[in-house]
Amino acid sequence: MSHSYGSRQALADVDLGLHPGELTFLVGPSGAGKTTLLKLINREIRPTAGAVWVAGIAAHRLQPSNVAQLRRRVGVVFQDFKLLPRLTALENVAFALQAADLRVSGDEARERSVDALEAVGLGDRGSAFPTQLSGGQQQRVAIARAVVAQPSVLIADEPTGNLDQDTALEIMDLFEDIAAWGTAVLVATHNIEIVTRLQRRVVTLVDGRLVRDQPAGQTGRMAWLATS
Amino acid sequence: MAGDVVKAKFRRGHLVRVVAANLVRCLFRDSARSWGRNFGATAPALGSMTLLLLMAGLVGVTGFALHNLEQQQAEQASLLHVYLRDDASDPDVIALWDRLAADPRVARIAYTNKDKALARAQSVPGLPELANASESNPFPASLDVQVRNINDVGAIDALARQSSIVDPVVPTSYDRGAYQRIQAILFGLAVAGFAFVALLGFVAVTVTMNSIKAAIHSRRDEIAIMQLVGAPRWMVRGPFVVEGAITGGVAGLVAGGVTFGLALAGIAGGSGSFSQFAPGVTAAVAAVAAGVVLGAGLALGSGSSLLSMRRHMES
Numbered sequence: 001m002s003h004s005y006g007s008r009q010a011l012a013d014v015d016l017g018l019h020p021g022e023l024t025f026l027v028g029p030s031g032a033g034k035t036t037l038l039k040l041i042n043r044e045i046r047p048t049a050g051a052v053w054v055a056g057i058a059a060h061r062l063q064p065s066n067v068a069q070l071r072r073r074v075g076v077v078f079q080d081f082k083l084l085p086r087l088t089a090l091e092n093v094a095f096a097l098q099a100a101d102l103r104v105s106g107d108e109a110r111e112r113s114v115d116a117l118e119a120v121g122l123g124d125r126g127s128a129f130p131t132q133l134s135g136g137q138q139q140r141v142a143i144a145r146a147v148v149a150q151p152s153v154l155i156a157d158e159p160t161g162n163l164d165q166d167t168a169l170e171i172m173d174l175f176e177d178i179a180a181w182g183t184a185v186l187v188a189t190h191n192i193e194i195v196t197r198l199q200r201r202v203v204t205l206v207d208g209r210l211v212r213d214q215p216a217g218q219t220g221r222m223a224w225l226a227t228s
Numbered sequence: 229m230a231g232d233v234v235k236a237k238f239r240r241g242h243l244v245r246v247v248a249a250n251l252v253r254c255l256f257r258d259s260a261r262s263w264g265r266n267f268g269a270t271a272p273a274l275g276s277m278t279l280l281l282l283m284a285g286l287v288g289v290t291g292f293a294l295h296n297l298e299q300q301q302a303e304q305a306s307l308l309h310v311y312l313r314d315d316a317s318d319p320d321v322i323a324l325w326d327r328l329a330a331d332p333r334v335a336r337i338a339y340t341n342k343d344k345a346l347a348r349a350q351s352v353p354g355l356p357e358l359a360n361a362s363e364s365n366p367f368p369a370s371l372d373v374q375v376r377n378i379n380d381v382g383a384i385d386a387l388a389r390q391s392s393i394v395d396p397v398v399p400t401s402y403d404r405g406a407y408q409r410i411q412a413i414l415f416g417l418a419v420a421g422f423a424f425v426a427l428l429g430f431v432a433v434t435v436t437m438n439s440i441k442a443a444i445h446s447r448r449d450e451i452a453i454m455q456l457v458g459a460p461r462w463m464v465r466g467p468f469v470v471e472g473a474i475t476g477g478v479a480g481l482v483a484g485g486v487t488f489g490l491a492l493a494g495i496a497g498g499s500g501s502f503s504q505f506a507p508g509v510t511a512a513v514a515a516v517a518a519g520v521v522l523g524a525g526l527a528l529g530s531g532s533s534l535l536s537m538r539r540h541m542e543s
Contacts, residue, residue, distance in 0.1 A: 082453045083453075095454075095457070099463055100457075102250045124436075
């Protein structure tokens with residue numbers, strides 16, 4: 001797939017497949033096209049050429065009125081958490097669940113949201129509003145929200161960018177757990193320490209091109225990344 | 229059966245109830261709660277809508293009264309009183325009656341004798357003193373001719389004046405141009421009223437749309453998040469439309485209530501003079517006006533929200 005913003009090409013002929021149960025890091029310098037790639041997967045934008053298939057849905061052909069169908073299969077985690085400020089942690093998670101499926105009753109949504117919050121270690125903070133939570137806790141709520149509907153794909157755009165290193169590692173542990181449940185997880189990050197420590201698949205973008213796709217366990221020290 | 233997988237019965241009724249409950253929750257309960265939480269952002273829209281709806285309500289009631297006044301004036305102006313000499317004989321009066329009644333432009337004729345004319349004069353404010361000042365009855369008998377078309381009153385007046393039994397001093401009640409003057413004034417008021425209502429409508433829609441647009445803009449992150457977590461379009465738009473309807477409904481309720489209250493106060497306080505200057509404005513009419521204002525508020529609020537949301541989401 002390719003994507004251009006006007007005359008500037010953000011992605012050029014990127015061919016990438018994500019697999020269920022696999023945690024993949026998407027790395028590259030600023031402006032390499034990482035966020036563009038995530039936006040293509042979540043159908044925030046359409047490719048100017050090529051195709052994007054997500055869990056059997058042709059995202060590149062989706063009309064705006066049908067985008068919600070795709071979003072129900074894709075969980076998204078942002079650097080700035082993007083929680084609804086007027087809803088509690090529990091309500092934020094339940095909202096995503098019921099937005100994805102109206103057949104989920106209030107009781108079921110509450111039950112599953114509590115489970116999701118417990119899975120991210122925040123079972124006791126469900127009634128807290130986002131402003132009453134730390135950055136790490138807010139990101140955990142965002143992760144709970146992203147996975148509560150059991151999406152096929154989870155994408156995260158610099159999820160640890162606003163967090164300290166210890167909290168960032170805890171968040172990455174969560175992503176590993178989520179991948180272990182069978183979800184394809186793609187994490188865009190600048191955090192080389194985490195990437196090298198976890199030794200998962202690493203996809204590298206430079207100037208909109210996929211320049212390296214290293215399988216899990218073969219990422220090495222990635223010293224080259226620091227200078228790229 | 230051990231080891232068999234038994235498929236649970238599909239409970240359609242339960243599913244329908246769950247979906248209905250979720251729809252009600254999403255569209256109404258959450259909207260009402262959100263409206264309360266975002267009252268600060270909605271307050272300017274609420275204030276401007278209330279003011280504009282109140283003005284529209286009062287202009288509407290005034291317009292209705294003017295329309296009735298015009299109708300009343302037209303009816304009165306097409307009623308021609310042909311005053312008869314005191315010495316007119318009954319056969320002459322009957323002959324004049326027959327001549328006038330034979331004219332197709334005349335709808336009906338009534339005869340008012342001197343006693344009835346006196347009684348009528350005594351019921352008109354200011355005239356009882358005049359009526360009692362004279363020892364004899366100064367009011368003449370008359371033939372009251374209802375002309376079908378107000379434009380034919382002049383011709384019927386000319387026809388009546390040809391009779392010798394018509395009072396030579398004041399032959400008829402016809403005042404050339406009087407009705408036209410009233411009509412011109414009322415027409416001017418109607419045009420001004422329509423122009424004002426059109427302007428008011430334009431201002432109301434513009435101000436409301438801008439206020440609601442500002443309220444939506446202040447919550448753009450919320451809208452973006454809702455879209456990103458997979459909320460379908462109706463689920464994003466719906467609550468905002470309902471919130472707009474609540475804003476419009478509250479504004480309409482307040483404006484309608486004040487319109488109703490002012491009209492009732494006018495009816496109760498002004499009594500006779502109010503019904504003279506605002507004919508037809510009753511408590512029922514005031515209630516209808518309040519209902520129309522409430523409906524207009526609901527339509528304005530929800531419509532403006534829908535348009536603003538559509539534009540916001542398209543952009």
